[in-house]
Amino acid sequence: MSAALPLLRVRAREIARTWRVWVLPIVALFFAATGPVITRFTKAILEAALSSSEAGGAALSIPDPTALTSYGRWVTDLSQLIVFVVVIMAAGAINSEVRSGVASLMLVKPVSRTAYVLTHAVAIFVFVAITILIATLVNWGITAAVYGDAPPAPVFAAAGVWIVLAAILIASSLLASALFDATAAAAGVGIGVYFVLALLGLFPWLVSYTPVGLMSVSAAVAARTQAVDHTLWWPLASGAVFAAVLLAAAVWVFRRKELR
Amino acid sequence: MSAAIETSQLGKRYGAKRILDGLDLRADEGRVFGFLGANGSGKTTTIRILLGLAKQSSGSARVLGYAPGSPELRPLIGYCPDVPGFPAWMTGREVLEQAAVLFRLPDQVKRARVEELLEFAGLARTKTRVGGYSRGMRQRLGLAQALINAPRLLILDEPTSALDPMGRRAVLDLIARLRGRTTVFFSTHLLPDVERVCDDVAILDEGRIITSGSLEAVRAQLGGTHDRLLVEVDDVSRLYDALRERDWITGIDGVAAPGALILTVRDPDEAARLLPAEIAAGGFALRRLEPREATLEDVFIGLVGVDR
Numbered sequence: 001m002s003a004a005l006p007l008l009r010v011r012a013r014e015i016a017r018t019w020r021v022w023v024l025p026i027v028a029l030f031f032a033a034t035g036p037v038i039t040r041f042t043k044a045i046l047e048a049a050l051s052s053s054e055a056g057g058a059a060l061s062i063p064d065p066t067a068l069t070s071y072g073r074w075v076t077d078l079s080q081l082i083v084f085v086v087v088i089m090a091a092g093a094i095n096s097e098v099r100s101g102v103a104s105l106m107l108v109k110p111v112s113r114t115a116y117v118l119t120h121a122v123a124i125f126v127f128v129a130i131t132i133l134i135a136t137l138v139n140w141g142i143t144a145a146v147y148g149d150a151p152p153a154p155v156f157a158a159a160g161v162w163i164v165l166a167a168i169l170i171a172s173s174l175l176a177s178a179l180f181d182a183t184a185a186a187a188g189v190g191i192g193v194y195f196v197l198a199l200l201g202l203f204p205w206l207v208s209y210t211p212v213g214l215m216s217v218s219a220a221v222a223a224r225t226q227a228v229d230h231t232l233w234w235p236l237a238s239g240a241v242f243a244a245v246l247l248a249a250a251v252w253v254f255r256r257k258e259l260r
Numbered sequence: 261m262s263a264a265i266e267t268s269q270l271g272k273r274y275g276a277k278r279i280l281d282g283l284d285l286r287a288d289e290g291r292v293f294g295f296l297g298a299n300g301s302g303k304t305t306t307i308r309i310l311l312g313l314a315k316q317s318s319g320s321a322r323v324l325g326y327a328p329g330s331p332e333l334r335p336l337i338g339y340c341p342d343v344p345g346f347p348a349w350m351t352g353r354e355v356l357e358q359a360a361v362l363f364r365l366p367d368q369v370k371r372a373r374v375e376e377l378l379e380f381a382g383l384a385r386t387k388t389r390v391g392g393y394s395r396g397m398r399q400r401l402g403l404a405q406a407l408i409n410a411p412r413l414l415i416l417d418e419p420t421s422a423l424d425p426m427g428r429r430a431v432l433d434l435i436a437r438l439r440g441r442t443t444v445f446f447s448t449h450l451l452p453d454v455e456r457v458c459d460d461v462a463i464l465d466e467g468r469i470i471t472s473g474s475l476e477a478v479r480a481q482l483g484g485t486h487d488r489l490l491v492e493v494d495d496v497s498r499l500y501d502a503l504r505e506r507d508w509i510t511g512i513d514g515v516a517a518p519g520a521l522i523l524t525v526r527d528p529d530e531a532a533r534l535l536p537a538e539i540a541a542g543g544f545a546l547r548r549l550e551p552r553e554a555t556l557e558d559v560f561i562g563l564v565g566v567d568r
Contacts, residue, residue, distance in 0.1 A: 006361045010347075017349045101345025105405070108311045109362040110334045259313040 002115035011123030024085050024128065028135035031077040036070040036143040067150035070143040071158060071222040078132065078162045079215050086128055086166050087190035090173035092183040093120045094254065099181060104259040113255045117174065121247055124170050129163050158222035164239040165214040169194060171246035178254040207231075211239035261288040264324055264413050264443035265310060271318035272305050272467075279305045281467035282319065287460065289324075289412075290440050294454035294475075295447040296560060297464035303447040304342075306464070307417050310445075311339055324413055335363060338411035342418035344402030348391030352383040352401050355390060356408055363409040377404035380434070382427075395422040403431060414438065416446035420453055432457050451557045461556070463563055470563050478559055487528055492520035492548035493539060502542050508534055522552050 015021055043062045063069075094117065097103040107113060136159040144150035169190055176189035200212040207213040213235035220226035263286050270283035280302045287293040297303045308314040309321055312329015326333035346355050356377055360370040378384040381400040393401065399422045406414060419435075420428040435444050435457045448454060454461055455475070462472035471478055493499050496514065500521060503509055508531060511524035525531035528551075539546050 003362050006358070010358060014347060014349060097345075101341060101343060102347055103345075104308075104311075104313050105339070105341065105345055105402075106362070108313065108334065108337065108339045109359065110331065110364070111362055112331075258315065259308070 002112040003110055004115040004119055007111060007115055007119040008123060011119050015123060015127050020089055020127070024082070024089065025131050025135070027085050028082055028131055029138055031081065032074060032135035032139035033142055035073040035077060035139060036146045039065045039070045039073045040146045065147075067143050067147045068154065068223050070139070070147065070150075071155040072219060074136070074139045074155060075158050075162065075219050075222045078159070079165070079218065082132070083166070083169055083194055084191065086124075087169050087173050087194065088183075088187050089128075090120075090124050090170045091177055091186035091190050093124065093174060094177040094250075095181050095183055095186060098257070098259060101260065107259065114251050117178065117251045117254050118247070121170060121174055121250070124174075125167055128166050128170065132159055132163060132166070154222050154224050158218045161214055161218040161221055161236065164236055164243070165197075165211070165218065167243040168197075168211055168214075168239055168246065171243045171250065175246050175250040175253065178250045178257060207235070209234045209238065211235055211242045214239050261290070262325075263287065263322070264289045264291075265293075265321075265445060267306075267310075267319065267321040269319035270306070270309065270316050270321055272302070272309065272314070273317045279467055280309075280316070283464075283467065283469055285462055285469060285472070287443060287445050289443050291459040292435055292439050292444045292457050293446070294458035294461040295445060295464065296449065296451070296454060296461055296556075297447070298449060301464045302467040303464055304417055307339075307415055307445075307447060310415065311337070335409060336412045338406035338409060338414045340399070340402040340406040340414075340416050340419055342399075342421050343395065344398050344405070346390040346398070346401065348389060350390050351388070352381070352386055352390060352393075352397075352404075353378060355401060356405055359405040359408045365409065373408055373410075377407055380404060380407075380430075396424060396427055399423055400427060400431075403434075411442060413443045413445065416444065418448055418450075419446055420448070420450060428453070451560060455556050463560060465563065471559070475556070479556060481559060481563075487525055488552040489523045489525060489528070489531060489535065490517055490520050490548065490550050490552040491523060491535065491539075491546075492517075493544040493546055495544060496521060499539070499542065499544055502538060506534075506538070517552075520548065 043065055046062060094103070097106075103116070107116060133156075136155055140150060140152050140155050143155070172193040173186055173190035176186035177183070180186050180189070197212050198215065200206050200210075201216060203212070207216055208231045213231065217226055217232060217235050221232075226232055265285060265287040267283050267285040270280055270285070271278070272280040283302070283306060285306070295303055295306070305314065309316050310323050310328050312333075321328050323333055324336055350358070353374060356374045357370065360374060365373065375384070381404040383397065383401060383404070386397070390398070390401070399419070403416070403419060406416070420431050423431060432453060435446070438444055439459070458475055460472070460474050461478050462469050463478070464470070471481055491499070496519060500512060500514055503521070503523070504512060508526045509523050510526055513522040513524075523531070523535075535549070536546075
């Protein structure tokens with residue numbers, strides 16, 4: 001009775017035919033394309049600004065930018081800006097359909113509530129992952145054009161780590177979307193999870209062994225300073241498990257929810 | 261006759277607020293069942309429980325022999341709420357096609373039903389997305405999607421509330437045509453709709469069924485035709501003044517029938533002797549005097565009260 005495949009097609013068409021298809025790609029491509037250029041000229045701009053204010057000595061401490069600097073900027077944009085677009089997309093997925101009556105009309109048909117939640121999660125996750133990988137490709141291409149030597153592995157690996165972080169934020173926002181009728185409340189929870197993960201980054205053990213480490217691992221992978229050891233695999237594995245647990249909680253909550 | 265819907269002592273609470281209070285309901289298969297009640301009486305809550313969208317706090321419910329919301333039941337029912345919700349980005353055709361796919365209808369059946377139901381809903385030539393539909397268009401599309409699987413049980417919540425007279429007639433004609441093949445259970449507060457198409461009715465008040473049965477039986481509960489007379493004269497207000505102190509008249513309604521009075525009398529035979537004499541004595545020109553059959557509205561107001 002789950003009707004997962006037809007539902008997944010509906011979700012994909014919904015993304016393709018609403019604001020969702022534009023907002024994330026435009027934001028991601030903008031930052032992916034402008035980041036390498038900005039990092040390339042940041043040092044020159046700062047030096048010019050500091051010398052004109054007669055404090056030129058400070059400019060000498062800024063190293064020359066490289067492709068890795070550009071990648072670092074892209075990871076920062078992903079972790080500090082694009083996460084919020086992802087959270088907002090997921091936060092309205094369930095509760096807006098419950099409020100409008102779309103969910104109840106769908107769920108009196110042979111459609112399971114589990115499939116209803118999971119197809120939302122899969123559609124958003126795949127859309128975010130594909131968008132970010134395409135934007136990362138753009139970022140790598142422009143970085144190569146600007147800097148010449150630009151190895152692709154660090155930036156794609158860093159984007160991969162970030163996608164695990166995005167999975168956690170999508171799952172937590174969907175859980176909140178199943179719990180709360182207001183999209184703003186659900187988005188608040190998603191953003192809250194992000195800030196809690198960032199704050200817990202103050203604790204080294206949590207960074208090494210839990211999803212808390214994903215933000216710093218992503219930056220370290222982009223900078224080629226991440227060791228390929230437990231400090232990489234534990235945050236990735238625990239992050240994937242955490243996302244799955246949050247998603248299971250979203251399904252559990254939605255299966256018990258009364259619909260109007 | 262087997263029951264399409266059967267509830268026993270069905271109760272629903274939200275905190276301290278009791279919405280349904282021991283609801284006993286039975287709707288037989290193949291009949292058109294009108295579920296009447298004032299706003300807030302619990303009609304929609306009952307329907308949500310029957311559909312598995314909400315859980316009862318107490319009691320039990322069976323729909324076509326299954327538990328509400330069970331996987332075996334869902335392919336057998338069609339449902340249209342009073343304000344149907346559709347993805348705003350879809351067209352009417354896409355809504356019906358999606359519903360057909362969710363019911364796993366074969367392609368050939370899907371194509372035929374979608375065309376037929378778009379015609380029925382008057383939306384075959386509408387290219388607008390659903391987000392731009394009027395409430396009436398949404399309600400017609402809601403009815404169309406509820407019929408896509410040719411359901412054994414059609415549950416409609418206020419199905420004509422947003423329709424113009426033509427749309428309303430079309431829906432009521434459709435419901436009448438479904439009699440015998442599909443059980444239709446519809447909630448409404450539009451009593452003429454119920455009188456026109458229903459075989460059976462139940463009246464709900466404050467979460468309780470206060471009367472139920474065949475339409476004729478429920479009408480008869482208020483005395484049927486036995487103690488009510490409709491009288492029309494040239495000066496209705498003067499007749500009202502002349503009759504209001506008479507002890508053989510227990511009630512006078514000057515509103516239900518424009519230009520006439522509906523008298524509730526103590527004894528119809530006594531009234532048949534006394535009323536013509538009163539009319540002659542007052543010098544009224546008599547235009548009409550006839551027994552008045554109780555309408556469902558009379559029953560409803562009599563049972564639920566006029567304040568609602």
